[in-house]
Amino acid sequence: MGKAQLTLWKILSAYGIYGFVFFFLGVWFANDWDGQTLAQLCLSAGITLIITFAIRYTVKRPRPNFLNTGYVPALKKYSFPSAHASTSFTLATAIALVQLSAGLNTLGLVTAVVLFLLAVLISVSRIMVGVHYLSDVLVGAGIG
Numbered sequence: 001m002g003k004a005q006l007t008l009w010k011i012l013s014a015y016g017i018y019g020f021v022f023f024f025l026g027v028w029f030a031n032d033w034d035g036q037t038l039a040q041l042c043l044s045a046g047i048t049l050i051i052t053f054a055i056r057y058t059v060k061r062p063r064p065n066f067l068n069t070g071y072v073p074a075l076k077k078y079s080f081p082s083a084h085a086s087t088s089f090t091l092a093t094a095i096a097l098v099q100l101s102a103g104l105n106t107l108g109l110v111t112a113v114v115l116f117l118l119a120v121l122i123s124v125s126r127i128m129v130g131v132h133y134l135s136d137v138l139v140g141a142g143i144g
Contacts (some may be wrong), residue, residue, distance in 0.1 A: 041094050048090040052083045066132055082132045082140030087142025088119040113143055119144070 061080035096112035123141055125133040132140075 035096055041091065042097070044094045045087055045092050048086050048144055049083060052081055052086045052140065054138075055081055055143075056083070061136070063131055066128075079132050080136045080139065081143060082123065082136045084126050085119070085123040085132075085137045085140030086143040088122045089116075089141045091144075092116050092119040093144065129143050 056078045059080050060078055063077070063079040092115035096108075096115055099111045100108040102108065119141070121141075125139045126137055127134060
């Protein structure tokens, strides 16, 4: 993997989750959603993180050390399951469901595709920078 490619994966891994925040805010304002929708999405993400970290600190699987990418995760100890994957897939699912609940339309479908593509890219980035195994990401995505 080239230096530029690794840099791109590192940026996506570190900051990709914020894409959901900006995307959600854009969709929220465009649809004039109420505060209850925001509260439900935050609750979904919170429950997902509680489940993810309960599993993580029960299983206690060490992070992989087979890649020397120079990327240091914020939580250095355990890797299973991936919180980035679980959270990004939870947000993608929740926002897409809310968007599509207004009716099946082009904007709703495009929103869903973009969100799930972002969730996949964030999840893959965690493998590419060497902080998760494939199984960490797959289980995290399944939780989400």
